[in-house]
Amino acid sequence: xxTPNFEVQxxxxxxxxxxxxxxxxxxxxxRTPQQPDVVIENTRTxxxxxxxxxxxxxxxxxxxxxxxxxxxxxxxMKDRYPHSRRIELWVVxxxxxxxxxxxxxxxxxxxxxxxxxxxxALGKLDSRLxxxxxxx
Amino acid sequence: MYATATVHFKxxxxxxxxxxxxxxxxxxxxxxGATIFATMPTPLATALTATAIYAHVGPSSVFLLMKxxxxxxxxxxxxxxxxxxxxxLKHELSRMLLNLADxxxxxxxxxxxxxxxxxxxxxxxxxxxxxxxxxxxIGTRFRDTIIGDVLLAVVPAATSLAMNVEPEKAAITFxxxxxxxxxWLCIEARRRQKxxxxxxx
Numbered sequence: 329x330x331t332p333n334f335e336v337q338x339x340x341x342x343x344x345x346x347x348x349x350x351x352x353x354x355x356x357x358x359r360t361p362q363q364p365d366v367v368i369e370n371t372r373t374x375x376x377x378x379x380x381x382x383x384x385x386x387x388x389x390x391x392x393x394x395x396x397x398x399x400x401x402x403x404x405m406k407d408r409y410p411h412s413r414r415i416e417l418w419v420v421x422x423x424x425x426x427x428x429x430x431x432x433x434x435x436x437x438x439x440x441x442x443x444x445x446x447x448x449a450l451g452k453l454d455s456r457l458x459x460x461x462x463x464x
Numbered sequence: 465m466y467a468t469a470t471v472h473f474k475x476x477x478x479x480x481x482x483x484x485x486x487x488x489x490x491x492x493x494x495x496x497g498a499t500i501f502a503t504m505p506t507p508l509a510t511a512l513t514a515t516a517i518y519a520h521v522g523p524s525s526v527f528l529l530m531k532x533x534x535x536x537x538x539x540x541x542x543x544x545x546x547x548x549x550x551x552x553l554k555h556e557l558s559r560m561l562l563n564l565a566d567x568x569x570x571x572x573x574x575x576x577x578x579x580x581x582x583x584x585x586x587x588x589x590x591x592x593x594x595x596x597x598x599x600x601x602i603g604t605r606f607r608d609t610i611i612g613d614v615l616l617a618v619v620p621a622a623t624s625l626a627m628n629v630e631p632e633k634a635a636i637t638f639x640x641x642x643x644x645x646x647x648w649l650c651i652e653a654r655r656r657q658k659x660x661x662x663x664x665x
Contacts, residue, residue: 361586384589388579389532391468392512393540396504397587426532428511435507 334383334422338446339366342379345450350461362404364417373463374413377456378405382421386444390421395429402438418456420449465548465590466500467557467582469539471564474574476534483518483529485567495519498526499542500585525556535576539564550591553582558660561595565658580660593662601653613649617641 339357346355346368354369364378380401382390402417409415418439419425425433425440433440439456443449483489492513496502498521501509518529524545530538541560546552557580568575575595582591596604606613621638625631 361584361588382587384581384592385470385579387472388470388581389536389538391538391540391581391583392508392515392530393466393468393500393583394587396501396508397585399505399508428515432505432507432511 334446335365335381338381338383338420338449341446341450342366342453345454346457350457352461353457362401363408364401364405368457368460370460370463375460375464376405376409376413376415377460378402378415378417379453380417380419382419382423384423386422386424388423390423390425390429392429395425395432398433398438399436402436418453420453465543465550465553465582465584467539467541467553467580469541469557469561469578469580470532471537471539471561471578472576473535473537473568474576477531477537477573478571479517479529479531479537481571482537482564482567482573485570486518486563487520487522490519490521492516492519492528495521495526495528498544499528499540522556524552525560527560537564550582554591554660554662557582561660562658578660591662593660595657595659596661598653598657601656602649605649605653613645616645 343355343357343366346353352370352372354371356367356369358365358367364380366379366381368377368379369375378401380398382394398417398419405417406415416437416439418441419433420441420443422443424442430440441449441452443452496509496512496516496519501512512528515530516528517531520527521544525541525543528540530540532538539560541553541557543549543552543556561578561580565575565578577597578595580593581589583589617638620641621634624634624637
């Protein structure tokens with residue numbers, strides 16, 4: 329599957345999904361590389377969910393340099409918010425994250441969603457969004 | 465700025481046979497130390513050292529080779545002299561992929577396709593490209609130049625007829641010119657199979 333516009337399609341659909349289903353959550357798109365593509369927050373609880381989207385051909389595994397950047401992104405996101413707040417980074421990727429890199433991301437508590445399509449990614453992220461809206 | 469390339473092979477790749485045809489490797493820690501991974505968290509550099517199967521440091525670039533799948537090789541390439549030059553990176557990538565394709569050919573391993581991506585240091589993809597399959601090159605080339613190709617075959621045949629040469633001779637002229645054009649298309653497509661085509665940049 330070749331998805332050159334996966335990032336744009338997913339972020340647009342995610343925004344619409346949150347606006348229609350979870351109005352209590354705030355949605356913002358990052359304009360700086362030091363932040364994930366999207367930050368979703370429950371302003372009542374202070375929990376923030378960063379979503380970084382990595383599109384591309386699903387036959388190509390995620391390169392190690394991207395893994396390194398994700399780790400840096402997670403650290404930058406944690407630095408940016410007060411330590412009292414719960415911060416999570418989720419990565420939505422069309423390419424596979426191979427075992428050595430998946431283990432490193434898991435150790436950094438970065439969650440990875442491997443998706444075939446925009447609908448698939450939204451479906452997999454929805455349970456976390458529901459929990460976030462409920463205050464978890 | 466760095467580039468990654470995923471090389472898909474038709475069969476399981478024998479990396480040792482392939483590496484034997486490439487330039488003398490450099491010790492992995494030295495090569496990794498010259499890349500963006502030098503400043504990355506230790507577990508990542510450790511995993512990379514365990515995963516990479518070949519490294520080479522050239523006068524202006526550093527190149528790591530990994531084997532993420534049975535039929536796949538993955539390349540990480542950086543230009544060390546001009547790290548922010550996309551032109552230099554594209555040039556090095558083409559040159560290095562040609563070396564790899566030659567090594568694959570020399571070790572009797574067929575490359576199915578190659579996909580490349582160029583990223584900024586914050587992992588933003590700024591260009592992506594690939595090797596075009598033979599049939600696609602032929603199709604595109606045929607569509608682009610069909611009028612010229614037809615004229616090339618028809619004009620000599622029509623001229624032969626107009627000059628009162630026998631229809632058989634005109635048909636032979638048309639046939640041989642058509643075959644020549646077809647051969648020309650195939651030779652050109654074969655050559656262009658090893659040219660990276662960027663889809664957006």
